[in-house]
Amino acid sequence: MADTKREIERKYEAGEGAGLPDLSGVSGVDSVIDKGVADLDATYYDTADQRLAASSITLRRRTGGDDAGWHLKLPVSDGVRDEISAPLSDALPRGLAGLVRSRVRDAELLPVVRLQSARDVRHLVDSSGGLLAEVSVDRVHAERLSGGDRTTEWTEIEVELADDGDPAFLDKVEKKLRKAGISRSKSASKLARALAETGTEAKNGKQAETGKAGPVKLPKQTKAAGRKKEKAKVVVVAEPEPPTAGDHVLAYIRAQRDALVELDPAVRRDVYDSVHRMRVATRRLRSSFRSYGKVLDRAVTDPIGDELKWLAGELGVDRDQEVLTERLTAALDELPRTLLAGPVRTRLRTWANARRGGSRRRLIAVLDGKRYLDLLATLDSLVAEPPLLKAAAGPPDRVIGKAVRSDFAKLSALVVQAIDAPPGTDRDLAIHEARKKAKRTRYAAEAATKALSEPAVDLVRSMKSLQGLLGDHQDSVMTRLSLRDLAAQAHAAGESSFTYGVLYGREEQRAADVERALPEAWASIFAAAGGLVGTR
Numbered sequence: 001m002a003d004t005k006r007e008i009e010r011k012y013e014a015g016e017g018a019g020l021p022d023l024s025g026v027s028g029v030d031s032v033i034d035k036g037v038a039d040l041d042a043t044y045y046d047t048a049d050q051r052l053a054a055s056s057i058t059l060r061r062r063t064g065g066d067d068a069g070w071h072l073k074l075p076v077s078d079g080v081r082d083e084i085s086a087p088l089s090d091a092l093p094r095g096l097a098g099l100v101r102s103r104v105r106d107a108e109l110l111p112v113v114r115l116q117s118a119r120d121v122r123h124l125v126d127s128s129g130g131l132l133a134e135v136s137v138d139r140v141h142a143e144r145l146s147g148g149d150r151t152t153e154w155t156e157i158e159v160e161l162a163d164d165g166d167p168a169f170l171d172k173v174e175k176k177l178r179k180a181g182i183s184r185s186k187s188a189s190k191l192a193r194a195l196a197e198t199g200t201e202a203k204n205g206k207q208a209e210t211g212k213a214g215p216v217k218l219p220k221q222t223k224a225a226g227r228k229k230e231k232a233k234v235v236v237v238a239e240p241e242p243p244t245a246g247d248h249v250l251a252y253i254r255a256q257r258d259a260l261v262e263l264d265p266a267v268r269r270d271v272y273d274s275v276h277r278m279r280v281a282t283r284r285l286r287s288s289f290r291s292y293g294k295v296l297d298r299a300v301t302d303p304i305g306d307e308l309k310w311l312a313g314e315l316g317v318d319r320d321q322e323v324l325t326e327r328l329t330a331a332l333d334e335l336p337r338t339l340l341a342g343p344v345r346t347r348l349r350t351w352a353n354a355r356r357g358g359s360r361r362r363l364i365a366v367l368d369g370k371r372y373l374d375l376l377a378t379l380d381s382l383v384a385e386p387p388l389l390k391a392a393a394g395p396p397d398r399v400i401g402k403a404v405r406s407d408f409a410k411l412s413a414l415v416v417q418a419i420d421a422p423p424g425t426d427r428d429l430a431i432h433e434a435r436k437k438a439k440r441t442r443y444a445a446e447a448a449t450k451a452l453s454e455p456a457v458d459l460v461r462s463m464k465s466l467q468g469l470l471g472d473h474q475d476s477v478m479t480r481l482s483l484r485d486l487a488a489q490a491h492a493a494g495e496s497s498f499t500y501g502v503l504y505g506r507e508e509q510r511a512a513d514v515e516r517a518l519p520e521a522w523a524s525i526f527a528a529a530g531g532l533v534g535t536r
Contacts, residue, residue, distance in 0.1 A: 004269065007073070007083045009160040010170055011185035012177055020122070020137050020157060021180035026172050028126055035121040040064040042115045044191050045092070047107040048146065055103055055262075058191050059096065063088065065119065072096045073189075074265055084269070098368060102264035105373055113194045114143045124173070131162040132169055142194035152197040156185055245399035245451070246392030249292045250383065252447035256281045256288070257379045267315075268364060275322070275363075279315040282308045284443045285379075291403050291444035297387035304382065307375045314366045317359040324482050325352040327475060331503050341496040351486060396451035404448050404456070407441040408529060415466075415522050427515065428477050435470035438463050462525045469514055469521055476511040480504055 014020075024032050042062035046052045052059055056075045062068055070086040070093055086093040092109065100109075120137040136158045143151045159173050174184075187193035259281040266274035286308045289301035328348055332340070366372055386392075391399050414437050418430035442463035448456040487500035 003085050005083045005085070005163070006076070007081045007160065008079060008165070008167055008170070009081075009158055010079055010174065011187070011189075012157040012159070012174075012182045013185050014137065014155040014157050014182065020120075020135065021176060021182075023122070023124060023135065023173065023176055026124065026176050028132060028169060028172065029124045030127040031125055033123040033125060035123055038065040038119045038121065040115075040117040040119055042117075043111045043145070044113045044115065044194075045109045046112045047104055048110060049107075050112070050195070051103045051107065052100060053191065053195060056188060056192075057100065057103065058189055059092075059100060059109070060115075060191075061088070061092075070096055072099055074099070098268055098364070099265040101368065101373070102261045102376060105377065111145045112147065113191060113198070114145055115190055115194060116141045116143075117190075132165060133162055133173060134160045135173070136160075138190075140190060140194075142190075142198060144194075144198035148198055150198040152194065154193065156190070157182060243396065243451075244392060245292075245394050245396045246295055246386070246388050248396050248400060248451045249288060249295045249392070249447055250386055251450075253285060253288055253296075254383050256284045257376075257383055260285075260379070261376065264367060268367060270360070275315050275319045279312050279319055282312040282315070283439060284446070286312075287440040287443040288447055291407055291440060292400075292447070294391040294403065295389060295399065296392070297389055300382070300387040304375070304378055307371070307378070311366070311372065311375060314363060317362065320478070321352065321359055323475060324479060327479050328482065328503070331479075331506065332499075335499070335502065339499060339502050341498040342490060343495065344490075344499045347486060347490055347493075347495070351489070396448075400448045400451045404441070404444050404452070404459070407437070407444045408459075411437040411441050412526065415518070419519050419522070423512075423515070428473075428511075431470055431473050431515075431518075432477075435467060435474055438467045438470060442467060459529055462528055466521065466525055469517065473511050473514040476507045476514070480507045483507070 040062060041064050042060045044058060044060045058073045060071050069088045072084045073081045075081055086096055118139045122135045124132045126132055138158060139155050141153050159170060161170055263274055263278040267278050286305045289305050414434040418434045421427040421430045442460055445456045445459040483500045483504045487497040490497045
């Protein structure tokens with residue numbers, strides 16, 4: 001079983017002969033406890049082309065110390081990572097293998113670097129003996145295992161915040177270290193430094209020149225040069241080409257492709273809202289393909305859209321269950337105790353857990369399947385070699401603006417149709433169709449924000465508001481279906497179905513409230529969007 005820990009730490013350069021200053025004077029520290037030296041031996045794994053390192057992900061098998069085992073570290077933000085650990089074993093645990101699959105795909109994981117460290121550890125504790133942070137001085141020996149056979153050595157200082165600690169405490173420790181002449185490390189991790197200093201472009205443990213721009217020393221002026229001026233050479237630097245419509249659309253598509261890959265581990269770990277965000281990324285991609293069919297060839301993108309629809313459907317099984325459970329739980333919390341009849345909460349938990357358990361297993365199987373990995377590979381190919389049409393080279397304001405206006409016009413027709421439809425199933429279906437079109441218009445406007453600036457930002461905001469209103473109506477429809485199911489189960493078990501009927505009536509009222517509010521809300525949105533979509 002893998003365990004997850006949020007790791008908040010900072011790394012510092014420790015030059016030759018540099019020692020750790022006395023940290024007992026740091027505010028809040030009562031004492032510094034010497035925990036001795038631990039010998040650590042870690043082998044880091046990656047693909048031959050270092051796909052994990054490119055995403056700032058580290059995967060290692062380590063012996064020694066008090067946390068021997070497999071460790072996978074996923075970046076969260078600067079200096080913050082989630083560390084997922086599993087017991088020591090010869091083979092990579094299946095759970096950790098799944099968490100890197102969206103990056104690794106079918107490539108083989110190879111040992112790339114071995115790090116042997118002598119870790120001198122100290123604990124900073126408060127007056128009650130509580131741990132504030134762990135400070136270690138690591139003397140590291142790195143050996144390249146693939147892609148070269150070089151070695152390198154260095155010493156660094158690492159300060160890791162205690163669980164549930166205040167990140168501001170790290171600032172206090174850093175202030176003390178800086179006074180001692182110790183600065184932040186230039187490398188994000190030990191692995192990153194090891195790869196940089198032992199790669200094929202490295203020499204003698206130091207990074208070789210790579211052609212990157214850096215400080216340039218001007219030659220000293222000689223007397224001859226002072227007496228005779230040479231004619232200055234004029235260097236003409238070409239202005240970068242302005243971004244095209246295709247550039248804007250591709251940037252948006254690339255961001256959604258990246259989101260799919262990056263959210264994969266979070267979905268597998270059941271991180272809150274990760275399924276929803278991954279599903280949204282699939283919708284944004286599909287919407288972009290449809291909205292910008294004049295930019296990207298739909299003969300290529302339509303089949304990809306079909307696969308994205310399939311993935312969204314698989315993700316939706318879990319997400320829809322989350323939404324329904326949260327809505328029903330909140331509705332129960334709002335009811336007076338006098339309206340609660342029978343074991344309603346127990347039945348809701350049983351219903352939710354049974355449905356969710358099955359959907360979770362199915363979703364993980366989908367993410368481990370070939371069809372999903374093929375979809376990711378296809379998206380990679382699309383981004384690398386986009387099927388651009390003639391309009392892709394056109395001015396963004398004209399090409400992208402036209403696509404957004406087209407989506408808005410279709411949305412307008414659907415909203416009017418929903419308003420005019422008779423109450424009941426016809427109106428429910430019409431509102432649902434309008435909601436889907438509102439999402440598509442929102443995503444088209446999102447892709448247009450850099451091209452169309454503030455008007456597109458305003459439209460995104462309006463569409464989000466409309467989407468929320470129409471979404472509440474659709475949630476009410478789906479919740480009422482679930483309540484009928486729960487009431488039938490309760491009745492069959494000899495339980496009262498009274499409370500489910502009360503909740504059903506309240507959901508009907510919520511839907512009716514949305515239907516009454518829709519005409520005025522739409523009139524306001526339609527008027528506000530006039531500057532962008534040409535309705536004024």
